[in-house]
Amino acid sequence: MDNPVQPLEAGVFEEINTGKWGMVIDQDLCTGCQACVAACAMENNLSFVGEEDLAYGRAMHWIRIERFWNGQYPEVNTEFQPVLCQQCGHAPCEPVCPVYASVHSPSEDVNLQVYNRCVGTRYCANNCPYQARVFNWRDWQRPEPLNNQFNPDVTVRQRGVMEKCTFCIQRIHHVEDKAKSENREIQDGEMVPACAQACPADAIIFGRIDDPNSRVSKAARNNRGFKLLEDLGTLPRVSYLKGGSPHGRNS
Amino acid sequence: MAVTANAVSRPYQEEEQEDPREHLMFDPKPRGEMNGMVMESMHTTNWKFWVVTILLTVVVVTCLFGAWGYMIAKGLGVAGVNRPAYWGIFLTNVVFWIGISHAGTFISALLRVMKVEIRRPFTRAAELMTTFGLVQAGLSVFMHLGRVWRSYWLFPYPNQRTIWPDFHSPLMWDFMAINTYLLASTMYLFLPLLPDLAMARDRSTGWRKNVYRILSLGFRGTEGEWKNLHSAMNIFAFAIIPVMFSVHTIVAWDFAMATRPGWASSVFGPYFVIGALHSGIGAVLLVLFVIRSTMKHMKYFLRPEHFDFLGKLSLIISFTWAYFFFNDYLVPWYGGDKWEKLLLDFHEHGPLAWVWMTMLICNIVIPWAILWNKKWRRKPWLMGIIGFVINIGMWIERYVIIPISLTITRMPFTWRIYKPGIEIPLTIGTFALFMLLYMLASRLIPLIPVWEVQEGQEAHTLRKVGKATIPAVSEID
Numbered sequence: 001m002d003n004p005v006q007p008l009e010a011g012v013f014e015e016i017n018t019g020k021w022g023m024v025i026d027q028d029l030c031t032g033c034q035a036c037v038a039a040c041a042m043e044n045n046l047s048f049v050g051e052e053d054l055a056y057g058r059a060m061h062w063i064r065i066e067r068f069w070n071g072q073y074p075e076v077n078t079e080f081q082p083v084l085c086q087q088c089g090h091a092p093c094e095p096v097c098p099v100y101a102s103v104h105s106p107s108e109d110v111n112l113q114v115y116n117r118c119v120g121t122r123y124c125a126n127n128c129p130y131q132a133r134v135f136n137w138r139d140w141q142r143p144e145p146l147n148n149q150f151n152p153d154v155t156v157r158q159r160g161v162m163e164k165c166t167f168c169i170q171r172i173h174h175v176e177d178k179a180k181s182e183n184r185e186i187q188d189g190e191m192v193p194a195c196a197q198a199c200p201a202d203a204i205i206f207g208r209i210d211d212p213n214s215r216v217s218k219a220a221r222n223n224r225g226f227k228l229l230e231d232l233g234t235l236p237r238v239s240y241l242k243g244g245s246p247h248g249r250n251s
Numbered sequence: 252m253a254v255t256a257n258a259v260s261r262p263y264q265e266e267e268q269e270d271p272r273e274h275l276m277f278d279p280k281p282r283g284e285m286n287g288m289v290m291e292s293m294h295t296t297n298w299k300f301w302v303v304t305i306l307l308t309v310v311v312v313t314c315l316f317g318a319w320g321y322m323i324a325k326g327l328g329v330a331g332v333n334r335p336a337y338w339g340i341f342l343t344n345v346v347f348w349i350g351i352s353h354a355g356t357f358i359s360a361l362l363r364v365m366k367v368e369i370r371r372p373f374t375r376a377a378e379l380m381t382t383f384g385l386v387q388a389g390l391s392v393f394m395h396l397g398r399v400w401r402s403y404w405l406f407p408y409p410n411q412r413t414i415w416p417d418f419h420s421p422l423m424w425d426f427m428a429i430n431t432y433l434l435a436s437t438m439y440l441f442l443p444l445l446p447d448l449a450m451a452r453d454r455s456t457g458w459r460k461n462v463y464r465i466l467s468l469g470f471r472g473t474e475g476e477w478k479n480l481h482s483a484m485n486i487f488a489f490a491i492i493p494v495m496f497s498v499h500t501i502v503a504w505d506f507a508m509a510t511r512p513g514w515a516s517s518v519f520g521p522y523f524v525i526g527a528l529h530s531g532i533g534a535v536l537l538v539l540f541v542i543r544s545t546m547k548h549m550k551y552f553l554r555p556e557h558f559d560f561l562g563k564l565s566l567i568i569s570f571t572w573a574y575f576f577f578n579d580y581l582v583p584w585y586g587g588d589k590w591e592k593l594l595l596d597f598h599e600h601g602p603l604a605w606v607w608m609t610m611l612i613c614n615i616v617i618p619w620a621i622l623w624n625k626k627w628r629r630k631p632w633l634m635g636i637i638g639f640v641i642n643i644g645m646w647i648e649r650y651v652i653i654p655i656s657l658t659i660t661r662m663p664f665t666w667r668i669y670k671p672g673i674e675i676p677l678t679i680g681t682f683a684l685f686m687l688l689y690m691l692a693s694r695l696i697p698l699i700p701v702w703e704v705q706e707g708q709e710a711h712t713l714r715k716v717g718k719a720t721i722p723a724v725s726e727i728d
Contacts, residue, residue, distance in 0.1 A: 053328065056667070056670075057333035057334045057335070057665070057667040058328065058333050058334065059334075064664075066664035067664075068664075081664075083664075092509075095417070095419040096419075096420050096421065096508070096509070097420055098416050098417055098420040098422040098423040098426065099405065099414070099416060099417065100414055100416075100417050117404070117414070118397070118398070119396050119397065119398050119401045119402060119404055119405065120396050120397015120398045121395070121396060121397075121422055122332075122338060122397065123421075123422055123505075123509075125334070125337045126337050126509060126511060126657065127509045127510055127511070129510055129660075129661045129662075130661075130662060131334060131335055131660050131661075131662045134334065135327070135334070135337065135397065136326065136397070137326055137327050137328035137332070137333075138325060138326040138327075138328035138329075139326060158398070159325075159326035159327070159328075159397070159398075160326060160327065160396070160397030160398035161397060161398065162397075229661055232510060
């Protein structure tokens with residue numbers, strides 16, 4: 001179980017080592033509009049840190065759009081790469097926590113942070129090769145009217161604890177409960193995290209990766225697929241697609 | 252044709268006979284007088300002492316406890332830590348203070364086990380440094396935590412949540428190792444202190460007598476007590492050496508176990524141990540210089556020969572540190588990993604390259620340029636400065652390893668340079684607390700192990716062999 005086997009195609013999820021939920025992000029479709037960032041912040045009660053802290057690297061975004069310029073002006077080409085917690089199957093953040101605050105959830109098979117167990121050693125964030133974790137450096141004030149739009153399904157976090165993307169686990173539970181009460185399986189496309197829901201270009205696909213016929217599994221098999229920092233053997237649950245025309249859906 | 256005869260070598264000169272009385276061991280004083288000197292050095296204070304004490308107290312109260320309280324109330328945002336430098340000066344201080352605490356044990360235990368006679372007058376000063384250095388390291392660990400009011404969760408104690416700490420985490424090993432070392436080194440400080448506390452008890456009155464009577468555990472100096480004390484010290488001296496080596500190796504594992512470029516290095520264990528000794532011996536030099544120039548009668552006990560010896564030791568350690576540094580540089584450079592290469596470039600040519608250069612100057616260039624010279628090694632003030640410079644260099648070394656190396660991550664979009672914030676007053680506060688504790692302890696604890704000096708002086712004799720006088724040591728054990 002422990003040996004990170006190389007996948008057949010770069011983007012394909014490892015069937016044995018990967019869990020239930022996965023994501024595919026099509027970089028060729030991403031316009032860098034930041035709608036996912038805003039949607040994530042609203043869904044998950046993220047703090048608004050203000051200009052100064054944001055510029056100093058204290059943004060509380062669970063998903064960020066990395067923008068890269070390729071080439072020299074005027075022959076310049078912009079590339080956007082949304083980065084979020086990759087929900088590693090072999091996560092470097094998990095074993096380093098001394099108080100079991102960074103754990104692997106057996107039922108959803110995602111990597112979770114238990115906020116009220118965290119003492120803030122920040123070792124997990126150091127050890128995350130994707131820099132996907134964010135820390136509550138302060139208790140930030142929420143400016144009006146943002147203080148009126150907390151999501152009741154998500155905990156608010158105190159200063160001094162680490163947090164990160166959960167694959168919108170509150171939505172996963174909601175969908176699971178609904179399917180269970182209606183005595184059926186969860187359908188493909190039924191569970192949509194906030195970022196995917198907000199994406200106007202449909203660049204983020206979410207779904208079951210243990211189902212080879214789901215939309216996300218099919219997209220991962222695309223020959224444009226790759227994973228971030230694959231050589232580290234972290235077995236990410238997020239695949240990226242890149243390599244077509246920089247302006248469109250043709251690959 | 253004139254024939255000139257040149258001497259092939261300089262004419263034989265008789266080497267200048269050194270006065271054996273220059274050595275402490277061959278300059279004995281009667282026991283009563285020596286005890287009195289040490290007691291007097293503890294009791295004598297002048298207005299300068301109290302001014303410095305009050306100043307340090309003010310600094311500790313404002314910079315350490317005041318600033319820390321403010322940080323706890325406001326969150327770590329008032330410090331300079333950010334993404335990607337999640338660890339900053341607090342961890343730099345932890346590693347630095349643990350490094351300082353190493354020399355105490357190294358000098359005291361290792362030299363005692365090896366029966367290095369010159370150690371005798373300065374073991375106590377070094378051991379005290381260990382204990383007080385560890386206090387600062389422990390405080391810095393707690394400063395670093397995001398929620399320090401939950402820090403007791405790091406202790407393995409039975410609790411209602413039924414959660415045990417995760418022993419997979421290097422931080423947990425580190426936490427255990429520091430605790431073990433603190434306990435062991437405090438006991439190791441206490442054991443050789445017993446006879447001196449008993450001596451102080453017999454020579455003081457009033458509240459001091461009561462304090463010493465309790466601390467000296469009724470030590471009367473009988474044959475049996477000495478025998479037990481010697482075997483206890485022997486056991487501790489041998490046992491604490493592996494503890495000392497393991498502690499700093501484990502501290503190094505905090506970094507070496509991580510996936511970061513520049514950290515995942517298998518040489519970090521021994522590299523950190525040598526770095527600890529480098530800064531620790533530098534600190535001993537500095538402390539001995541300060542003690543010698545401020546406390547009464549210390550010029551008798553702490554002599555140029557001791558600075559000379561520690562200077563030689565420092566030079567050897569500096570060579571070794573340079574070797575390990577080279578090793579830690581060469582392997583990633585030769586390996587050619589993309590991220591490691593970016594990191595090395597950032598160290599050498601980045602905006603903070605001057606920090607990296609200062610480290611090399613303080614740790615290698617200055618010690619090598621000065622410590623080879625015996626005349627310079629015998630100047631206490633110069634050795635004090637060297638100790639200070641080495642400590643600056645070694646602090647910077649930890650700074651380079653922690654916040655500067657953290658700048659380079661595998662996600663270039665997140666690169667950002669760390670700027671210290673409230674860490675600066677807090678760092679000043681830990682240094683002030685160290686000095687304050689040391690100064691107060693110097694009023695209560697004999698900084699010179701008198702019995703050890705006396706034992707050494709008994710063992711050293713001058714023997715006449717023909718016309719020559721030969722210094723000789725007899726083994727006491």
